[in-house]
Amino acid sequence: MKKVWAFFTCTVIFSVLVTGCSENGKKAASDSKKDNKVTIKFYSHGNEESYNWKNTIESFxxxxxxxxxxxxxxxEKGDTQEAAKKLGLAAASGEQMDVIMFSESASYAQNVSMGMAAPLDEFINEEGYKVTDEYKVDTEINGKYYALPGKFNPWYVLINKDHLDAAGLTVPKDWTWDEFMEYAKAMTRDGHYGTYFHGPQDGSWLEYIRLALASEDEDTEFTTEEGKSNLEHPLFKKTLEMRVKMEKEDQSAVPYEEVLTQKLHYREQFxxxxxxxxxxxxxxxxxxxxTELNPLNFNITVAPYPKNEKADKGGYAPVTTDYMAVAAKSDHKQEAYTFIRWYTTEGQIIQGKNVPSWNKVSYHDTNVIIDRILNGTKNPEKIDKDSLIDVLTNAKSSKFVSPVPNQAEIYKVLNEEYEKLIFGEQNIDSTIKVSKERVQEILNNNQ
Structure with a gap:
């Protein structure tokens, strides 16, 4: 009975999301066109401080x-969970929606599956460009594009340059995971560890157990594009081997037990x-x-996300972005598309808060943006800016893999099995075997 009621409830909510309140929609449409102008309504999780909206929108x-x-x-706090709830309420109440900003890939994929975002392929084809040529982040889902990417925040390796120099090491420009482990081991001295891994924790920060997977151009998640388990991938096993070796054998990584019991954080550790x-x-x-909270008393350099083999192309890394979508129920799709296309290109430069995903951003523009960002900190002179710009310019996003339903449940399972491994309760092969069985059960239930 509970399942039936849950299904009925979901069906009602979905129906409301898709159909909306037609009367409200009609009124919004008529009110949004005055003085030969079209007013489009843009829903964002980002606040003014983080996104410089006033100046950006005025420029558009x-x-x-x-x-x-x-x-x-x-x-107003920039809380993405609060934003997601309010967005759902706005959609259910039939409010006018034209442009929607999704904060991460799972939210983007989920809302696409619910029919909230309109496909953009018609506009893209009419303009005549290829998304993967134009942007560093591929947003394709099931052969269609429902969003264009805004900011480009790839993962990288921050290194204490003073510790690097003391260990007699050079700044890495192109390196492998094996070299990363060697560096961490060499810098573990004088009472500090060579590196710190911030996850997994409480079913989040799972990036830290797919490190090697994320260095590839595709097939980088725990599940495949077809919604099947990807845990037999050799690079998943490689990541587990790395984590165990660095903590147990090399003793170059902060012990996982300390991360949990002392509630450590990456900012404080670094x-x-x-x-x-x-x-x-x-x-x-x-x-x-x-910053005031975390002052900088040493020099910092930046290295690219490591690759798996020397011969690999490199540059691939986990990437976060803002997914800019046109609402499926919008009466002004052309104008909404015009805005997101402008915003994800020259608008990103005008906004000046993040490095853009747009491939046509010049080195000069990137330099100006980075200068503006670093000059807002206490000691920008201590940053190796050239390495930072080089890493950000050459980083690439892997092919997008749509999250599966119950993604959070899968993350929780993988977190639990990793803890059994790192606490010595099971070996790597058993961890993979049990993880695959438990994840497969979740996937089967999804069907």
Whole structure:
């Protein structure tokens, strides 16, 4: 009975999301066109401080005087979970929606599956470009594009340059995971560890048990594009082997038990010099020169996300972006597309808060953006800016893999099995075997 009621409830919610309140929609459509102008309503999880919306939107409206953009900030705190809830409520109440910003890939894929975003292929084909040539992030789902990518935040390796010099090592420009392990081992000295891994924790930060997988151009997740388990992939096993070796044998990584029991955090570990390096996303660019909370008392350099083999192309890394979509129920799809296309290209440069996913951003523009970001910190002179720009310029996103239903449940299972491994309760082969069985059961239930 509970399943029937849950199914009925989901069906009602889905129906409301898709159909909306037609009367409200009609009124919004009629109200949005006045004085030969079209007003499009844009829903964003990002606040003014993080996204410089006022100046950005004013610049767009100056270039496109027949389109006004009405911004709806879903969370003043920039809380993506709060934003997702408010977005769902707005959709269910039939409010006018034209442009929607999704904060991460799971939210993007889920809302596409619910019919909230319109396919953009018609507009893309009419303009005559290829998304993978134009942008660094591929947003394709099941052969169609439902969003264009905004910011480009690839993962990289932050390294304490003072510790690097003390170990007699050079700044890595192109390296493998084996070399990363060697570096971490060499920098483990004078009472600090060579590196710190911030996950997995509580079913999140699972990037830290797919390190080697994420270095590839495709097939980088725990599940495949077809929704099947990917846990037999040799690079999943390689990552587990790396984590065990670095903690147990080399003793170059902060012990996982300490991460959990002491509730450690990557910022504190790196900025207090407790760890010589961290693998993290470039959303921390705005903190690199130090802040009031985490002052910088040493020099920092940046290395690319490691690759698996010397001969590999390299540059691939986990990437976070904003997915800019046109609402499926929008009465102004052309104007909404015009906005997201502008925003994900020249608009990103004007906004000046992040490195854009747009491939046509010049080295000069990237330099200006990075200068602006670093100059907002306490000690930008301590950052190896050339290495930072080089890493960000050459980083690439892997092929997008749509998250499966119950993704969070899969993450929880993998987290549990990893803990059994790292605490010595089972070996690597058993971890993979049991993880695959448990994940497969979740996948079967999804069907």
């Amino acid at each position: 409206e100056k270039k496109y005087p027949t389109i006004d953009v009405e911004l709806v900030i879903l969370s 900025f207090t010099q407790a760890a010589s390096s961290i693998i993290i996303g470039s959303w921390v660019n705005a903190e690199l020169g130090g």
